[in-house]
Amino acid sequence: MTEDVQFDVIIVGSGMSGGWAAKEFCEKGMKTLVLERGRDVEAGVDYVGENKAPWDMEFRDRVDPKLMKNDYPIQSECYAFRESDRNFFINDRENPYSVEDGKKFSWIRGDQVGGKSILWARHSYRWSDLDFGANAKDGYGTDWPIRYADVKPWYEYVEKFVGISGSEEGIPQLPDSIFQPAIELNSVELDAKAKLEALHDDRKLIIGRIAHLTKPTEEQLKLGRGSCQFRNQCQRGCSFGAYFSAVSATLPAASNTGNMTLVSDTVVERVLYDPGTKKATGVRTINRKTGEKKDFTAKVVFLCASTIASNQILLNSTSETFQNGFANSSGVLGKYFMDHHHQVGARGQYPGFMDKYYFGRRPTGFYMPRFRNVNTKDGDFLRGYGFQGEAARPSWPRGMDQKGYGADFKHSLREPGGWYMYFGGFGEMLPRAENTITLHPNKTDSYGIPQVHLNMSWSDNERRMRKDIQKTAIEMLEQAGCQDIQPFNKEPTPGLAIHEMGGARMGRDPKTSVLNAHNQCHDVDNVFVTDGAAFASTACQNPSLTFMALTARAVDYAATQMQQGKL
Amino acid sequence: MDHHKNTIVTRRDALRRILKTTGVAATLPLMSTLGACTPEVEKQLSPYMALIEEISELIIPETDTPGAKSAGVPAYIQAVIGSHYTETERTRFIESLTIFDEMAHAENVESFVSASADVKHKILSALDNQGPSTKGHAIWREIRSMVIFGYYTSEAASEDVLYEAVPGKYDGNVDFSEIGRAWMIRGI
Numbered sequence A: 001m002t003e004d005v006q007f008d009v010i011i012v013g014s015g016m017s018g019g020w021a022a023k024e025f026c027e028k029g030m031k032t033l034v035l036e037r038g039r040d041v042e043a044g045v046d047y048v049g050e051n052k053a054p055w056d057m058e059f060r061d062r063v064d065p066k067l068m069k070n071d072y073p074i075q076s077e078c079y080a081f082r083e084s085d086r087n088f089f090i091n092d093r094e095n096p097y098s099v100e101d102g103k104k105f106s107w108i109r110g111d112q113v114g115g116k117s118i119l120w121a122r123h124s125y126r127w128s129d130l131d132f133g134a135n136a137k138d139g140y141g142t143d144w145p146i147r148y149a150d151v152k153p154w155y156e157y158v159e160k161f162v163g164i165s166g167s168e169e170g171i172p173q174l175p176d177s178i179f180q181p182a183i184e185l186n187s188v189e190l191d192a193k194a195k196l197e198a199l200h201d202d203r204k205l206i207i208g209r210i211a212h213l214t215k216p217t218e219e220q221l222k223l224g225r226g227s228c229q230f231r232n233q234c235q236r237g238c239s240f241g242a243y244f245s246a247v248s249a250t251l252p253a254a255s256n257t258g259n260m261t262l263v264s265d266t267v268v269e270r271v272l273y274d275p276g277t278k279k280a281t282g283v284r285t286i287n288r289k290t291g292e293k294k295d296f297t298a299k300v301v302f303l304c305a306s307t308i309a310s311n312q313i314l315l316n317s318t319s320e321t322f323q324n325g326f327a328n329s330s331g332v333l334g335k336y337f338m339d340h341h342h343q344v345g346a347r348g349q350y351p352g353f354m355d356k357y358y359f360g361r362r363p364t365g366f367y368m369p370r371f372r373n374v375n376t377k378d379g380d381f382l383r384g385y386g387f388q389g390e391a392a393r394p395s396w397p398r399g400m401d402q403k404g405y406g407a408d409f410k411h412s413l414r415e416p417g418g419w420y421m422y423f424g425g426f427g428e429m430l431p432r433a434e435n436t437i438t439l440h441p442n443k444t445d446s447y448g449i450p451q452v453h454l455n456m457s458w459s460d461n462e463r464r465m466r467k468d469i470q471k472t473a474i475e476m477l478e479q480a481g482c483q484d485i486q487p488f489n490k491e492p493t494p495g496l497a498i499h500e501m502g503g504a505r506m507g508r509d510p511k512t513s514v515l516n517a518h519n520q521c522h523d524v525d526n527v528f529v530t531d532g533a534a535f536a537s538t539a540c541q542n543p544s545l546t547f548m549a550l551t552a553r554a555v556d557y558a559a560t561q562m563q564q565g566k567l
Numbered sequence B: 001m002d003h004h005k006n007t008i009v010t011r012r013d014a015l016r017r018i019l020k021t022t023g024v025a026a027t028l029p030l031m032s033t034l035g036a037c038t039p040e041v042e043k044q045l046s047p048y049m050a051l052i053e054e055i056s057e058l059i060i061p062e063t064d065t066p067g068a069k070s071a072g073v074p075a076y077i078q079a080v081i082g083s084h085y086t087e088t089e090r091t092r093f094i095e096s097l098t099i100f101d102e103m104a105h106a107e108n109v110e111s112f113v114s115a116s117a118d119v120k121h122k123i124l125s126a127l128d129n130q131g132p133s134t135k136g137h138a139i140w141r142e143i144r145s146m147v148i149f150g151y152y153t154s155e156a157a158s159e160d161v162l163y164e165a166v167p168g169k170y171d172g173n174v175d176f177s178e179i180g181r182a183w184m185i186r187g188i
């Protein structure tokens, strides 16, 4: 199948980033080979949990605890892990990795075409110069070689294709995307918004911006995508194609060009290097089903295997020239590994509005963009955080926590409970050299590839920020008039924000960074890394929109170089 | 309220039809088969099923809408105990159930199942109001949770609270009177 095709480019990974690389290269007429370690997923057909009512599942969407313990001890820590989407999570038992003694890291992974783009919560926010300039400002990490102006056209470019619903707000630190119509805040959220915005001119409570179609474009309709139906069962897959995933959007677009060859069940073991030309020649792969090893060649290689996996491939691609990992003359490969910190905030009862309710299951909540350390220096910590939250009325599950039985009890659950509201922070993590991805010296995975060894812990800056997050969440709930406020602050296991970034950071100086301003290896010009591994800092916004924008931007650059015969 | 509910049901059926004609529902593959109870486990549980049925129906009785029994809650509980519980958990569960008959004996009745309605309520209300350190507290909370969960994730419960497979829109500012009942939401 693939033997006689001369590929222009190899893309490793078919998820959020790889899907974009595939679409862009294919649409530019390049013969593109996409290599994916996981199994194939066809939109609709492989959404095995979709359209199932709770009673259509024998165990009502709960996973067998024995299976969870044996096969999914890590994946089941993810809030989204259920029987109806278990098929999109990796099997932990079959796919071991290593963590530093005394530390924890929960690596949440998809293991299929589409990667984690099938599972994501779809929150999509632009970053601004507050974020791209953060390292330069306080000296943690190295300066990003790009600024908002470099990325802005690429945000616009990907947003038009992805489809983001949201409201225009004109907030400098959270620039507006190109939006499809916003989903509504509910009556209680609107009440809180009015109260809080009146008290704080630095804060806005807005609807969460999510990659859902609310007014599909011609282009989206042609790909078979339609409007959101407000089922809020997205992680099972959506046959309406209403939310963006590689499977619903980028891969079909790439496939339509006739230029894509997608090979699933194929694990990339390493990048192959020719010291004579100082270029990569391709990649070595292992067929998951047969164990057969096979080399593929191309002019250019894009690593889009997700932050940790791309680091693993680079670290494993050693040679005479690169004894400590591919394109690692700087020695920083695998360092400055980051995630967001979350699971901190507060929840309270919101009095009144008992005559108000909602229709439909909204697949988003509200968002309050960062307001700390924006124009002034606030508090005793660097960087900042944003809040995600929601107001809602609890339904029958509250009955399990209460007392009671019998007809009165049953009838009392026919009405929803009183409103509650919560604010949960997502905070920026400082880039620090001691948080690392390395290869374990002797443990290997089932393909004989050295296991990644993860070592991450929070610093005092994150802890101080968490105190402020909690205090501020309580304050705002009080200001909104809430009662019975319950704070929470559970120091999260690193990895569980599922926003891993860093390890092969972009930078201006080849001595202190792996990639240049175009996600291109300083040391090897035909290898690009365009997933989260490239990131020099984390901002506090969800990162995937920026992964996509930087991927499209890097392809544009690489393709131009190829057309000019430079690559 | 009921009038509104009818319109919702009708629309739901219409949406189902749309799904069918566009082929979405028709092409759905089956979930991987889940292990149902083995015959041995079924045998082990069968002497307790009458008790489980009785307790289920007392927690969520039939009123103007179906109760736990006709909603299939006992079968759901049997499946969970049979397939999701380990052997040790299953044995512990079965042993803990004896509290119901013990409490019946204290009332001079042979068994919980054969007790009068008054005695049953006396026992359940004692269990419901007792503190966490009392014998019987854990099994009461456990079985009660299973009944509530099993009931409100059953199709029959969609006659009691509202379920909308494909809402099609989100309206965040609706008068409760227009909806009339709590949404079923998806449990977990």
Ligand SMILES: Cc1cc2nc3c(=O)[nH]c(=O)nc-3n(C[C@H](O)[C@H](O)[C@H](O)COP(=O)(O)OP(=O)(O)OC[C@H]3O[C@@H](n4cnc5c(N)ncnc54)[C@H](O)[C@@H]3O)c2cc1C
Residues within 6 Å of the ligand: A012, A013, A014, A015, A016, A017, A018, A035, A036, A037, A038, A078, A080, A108, A110, A111, A112, A113, A114, A115, A116, A117, A119, A120, A121, A122, A123, A124, A266, A267, A268, A269, A304, A305, A306, A307, A309, A310, A313, A498, A499, A531, A532, A542, A543, A544, A545, A547
């Ligand atoms: C439950 C959940 C909620 C989330 N919510 C949000 C959110 O709201 N907003 C947001 O921005 N982000 C969110 N994320 C994170 C988001 O999913 C990731 O940031 C994004 O998918 C990462 O893109 P990627 O291309 O780097 O990796 P992935 O999408 O994971 O794709 C990587 C692909 O590479 C493949 N691969 C790995 N190793 C190899 C190899 N050696 N050879 C070949 N192929 C390989 C993988 O199997 C996978 O298919 C969420 C994630 C989860 C799980």
